[in-house]
Ligand code: DDQ
């Protein structure tokens with residue numbers, strides 16, 4: 001009698017366990033078609049650093065030694081710059097002239113790669129000498145974001161597509177349309193490669209999308225509304241959107257800022273909801 005009760009109960013528990021198991025542990029969805037199961041993280045500010053309030057940040061990366069490289073936009077003010085993390089001071093700047101609107105920036109080997117808005121022309125720079133500028137052509141629809149895993153380039157063009165590109169030829173070697181709950185996530189902007197994931201600022205939002213570069217599945221969302229709102233509330237009315245993610249892979253520090261933001265934040269993720 002007891003056995004007859006126990007067996008169905010055990011089967012039932014096993015079924016429940018198997019059903020939920022993939023969504024426990026890392027808290028991450030294993031089914032990319034059901035984007036709703038993605039992890040959602042809020043953030044905590046670990047430290048604040050000064051940031052040039054005139055930098056219309058379009059690309060951001062950490063290069064070691066408390067040094068950031070940043071690409072800025074706006075016609076006539078676009079640049080690539082080497083910036084001190086601690087002081088926010090611009091140590092070296094290479095202006096792009098009036099013709100180009102700077103966008104995504106990434107560092108691969110000794111070269112910086114930068115894309116520009118409304119053009120398929122990009123520029124590579126020698127890390128040690130930003131004045132050595134070489135133009136290249138890419139095959140995305142536009143130039144918005146760039147990141148690298150140290151081998152290939154990842155790019156965004158303001159659509160919902162994440163591109164993988166060969167840095168030598170700029171040929172697109174893979175691409176994925178990013179979807180959340182079946183809906184395309186458009187306006188993918190500034191990118192960063194972090195722990196085998198590509199993180200993307202979503203333009204005009206306070207959200208970062210975590211994307212699997214393997215299959216384009218949406219792994220999670222990071223919600224950061226308090227950063228922009230905090231700046232607005234403390235009187236910085238001129239600021240634009242959240243944009244700019246940089247990852248210090250050695251010290252595991254995560255930095256974010258925004259366009260015309262007077263501050264750059266070191267943040268960490270709160271445990272997933
Ligand atoms: N993009 O970074 C999303 C690709 C382009 C942003 C362009 C914003 C232009 C704003 C012009 C503001 C003038 C003060």
Ligand code: CA
Nearest residue numbers: 060191192245
């Ligand atoms: Ca970045």
